[in-house]
Amino acid sequence: MPEALVERAREALDNAYVPYSEYTVGAALRTADGEVYVGCNIENANYSNSLHAEEVAVAEAVKNGHTEFDRLVVTSGARDGVTPCGMCRQTLAEFCDEDLPVVCDLGGDDVAEYALGELLPNTISLDTLEAAAAKRDADE
Numbered sequence: 001m002p003e004a005l006v007e008r009a010r011e012a013l014d015n016a017y018v019p020y021s022e023y024t025v026g027a028a029l030r031t032a033d034g035e036v037y038v039g040c041n042i043e044n045a046n047y048s049n050s051l052h053a054e055e056v057a058v059a060e061a062v063k064n065g066h067t068e069f070d071r072l073v074v075t076s077g078a079r080d081g082v083t084p085c086g087m088c089r090q091t092l093a094e095f096c097d098e099d100l101p102v103v104c105d106l107g108g109d110d111v112a113e114y115a116l117g118e119l120l121p122n123t124i125s126l127d128t129l130e131a132a133a134a135k136r137d138a139d140e
Contacts (some may be wrong), residue, residue, distance in 0.1 A: 005030060005073040006105055008038050011078055012053065016040040018048070027084075029061055032068035037061040038041035054088040058095065071101045079107030089120035098123070103104035 005028045012026030018041060025041040039056025054074060061069070072092065076082040081104045084092065092100065098117025106112055117123075 002071060002073060002103055003109075005036065005071060005103065006075065006111065008036055009053075009073040009075040009105065010134075012040045013075065016053070017046065019043060020045065021034060023132040025053040025082060026075050027057045028073045029054070029057040029069055030061075030071045030115045031066040032070050035061075035066065037064070037066070041055075052085060052088050054084045055091050057106045058091055062095075065094050069096050069100060071103065074101040074113075075105035075109075079105055081112050082118060083114065086120070089116065090124065092116055093123040095121055122127065 008028035009026040011050050012028065013024040016024035018024055019136055020043050023041075025033055027039045029037050029039070029059065031037070037057045037060040039053040039058070039060060041053045042051040042056065044050045054072065057072075072084075072130060074082055074084055083104050084102065093116060099114060100116040102114045104114070
């Protein structure tokens with residue numbers, strides 16, 4: 001179990017801004033060279049402008065020049081094994097291979113681990129878009 005990453009994700013919960021749902025989420029994203037970026041959820045009254053912990057961690061890492069990642073840990077205050085939502089899965093797929101380990105905190109020392117590709121099979125990618133463009137061009 002990646003205890004240090006779980007602990008970093010849990011610490012990120014303290015900074016969550018969740019006045020509406022009161023559901024805190026924290027994430028710790030490790031870069032290929034071992035740096036760790038954390039994120040927490042930040043709610044907005046209209047919900048659609050809310051930021052998710054995983055995307056905050058990805059944004060911070062990318063802002064600092066990192067685009068290769070080797071592990072993600074996600075936790076919630078409820079320690080319910082929360083997984084990244086579909087939007088966050090697609091954001092992760094932009095930068096990560098389908099074998100990226102996604103560790104979900106179940107509380108205590110218990111975790112569930114998935115590969116990103118298990119959580120988001122057949123993702124939209126540059127290859128998907130290029131294939132669609134080629135098909136469109138061939139049909140014209």
